Amino acid sequence: MRVALVHDWLNGMRGGEKVFEVLCELYPDADVHTLFYESEKVSPLIRAMRVIEHPLPRHFTALRKRYRYMLPFLPKMAESLPIKGYDLIISTSHCVAKGIIATPADTPHICYCFTPMRYIWEKYDDYFGEKRGLVARLLPHLRKALQEWDVSSANRVTHFLTSSHFVRGRIREHYLREAQVIPAPVDYQPFASAERDPREFFLVVSALEPYKRVDVAVEAFRKLGLPLKIAGSGSLADKLKAGAPPNVEFLGWVSDAELIGLYSTARAVIFPSDEDFGIVPLEAAAAGCPVIAFEGGGALETVVDQETGIFFSKQTPESLIEAIECFNPDEFPCETLREHAEIFDRENFKRRLGAAITRLALGPTSPTGSMVSIAVPTAATSS
Secondary structure, three states: OOEEEEEEEEOOOOHHHHHHHHHHHHOOOOEEEEEEEOHHHOOHHHHOOEEEEOHHHHHOHHHHHOHHHHHHHHHHHHHOOOOEOOOEEEEEEOOOHHHOOOEOOOOOEEEEEOOOOHHHOOOHHHHHOOOOOHHHHHHHHHHHHHHHHHHHHHHHOOEEEEOOHHHHHHHHHHHOEOOEEOOOOEOHHHHHOOOOOOOOOEEEEOOOOHHHOHHHHHHHHHHHOOOEEEEOOOOOHHHHHHOOOOOEEEEEOOOHHHHHHHHHHOOOEEEOOOOOOOHHHHHHHHOOOOEEEEOOOOHHHHOOEOOOEEEEOOOOHHHHHHHHHHOOHHHOOHHHHHHHHHOOEHHHHHHHHHHHHHHHHOOOOOOOOEOOOOOOOOHHHOO
16 A cells, blocks of 8 residues: 655654654655655654655755745645655644645545644734734735635545644634544653652743743743743744843753753743643653643643642733642652553554554545535634
């Protein structure tokens, strides 16, 4: 059976790429199609695959560093990927990978959807509200067209899978389609093997992007005066560093080994983001570290209140401070945390995902799970 794996872009090893890795293990002979590819930034497992990058960045390599500015053009790029003659297509998509056009058109297409394209739906203001670049100026005029494409291209998917009931709800809302929930994996064993040795500092592990709301943690710790370490990089790094107090330390990108060490020694992990799933709370739990998380999004499915962490109700410094002042690390035994994280172990995910794909690939080849015929909402009603 000829299988095509499709991923938006392969230029790092974030949560989405950890899911994609599992597909590479399940289908080692598959072709991999992607819009942008930087081999040195992905795992050896992905590098060992036959990766076919879109011809545009192959010929104009500078585009690989500018992909964030190409959003208006990404749908057409996805549609022009050479997806021909396959027996099965599996896409992992948070942007446009689900919108590929297959030949023949009735080729089964299973999409593990991390989220409908968040920057044109719920997170539009977080991504573009304060930006003044060319794309930010164009987006108000292009947003409705991108939404229409995002909705209509969902009809090219035979079956949807997703990581959380939270995202399943968004797939229902925007695509009017059903999705099977298979929670994303945590690489349990490396984190669980570290000895828990908590110190006094708190920890944030996050990309430094607007919707991650790391600014909430920085402002809370400015007022508390407690030590906070922030691991991660992103477009807001310079801005956050410039305004941070001396008790907040920015570590930048850290290796897996360094991350394990941070989790195992942090007093608690601060998780201020409204995430689609939230792999960080599970990594922390695997290392025996409790979490203080925003009470929303996927964290409601990865954090067990009063067992693996506690919640704060609003994405404000004041709400976070109130939770920190109530937090007692002695109430969270390592064994309880690790037992919870093990449920999401990578091998369990691999088994569930493989079984679901096998079952769905043998099913109907026309789109399933449609709730009603799709009517495209306007930008004004879908913010």
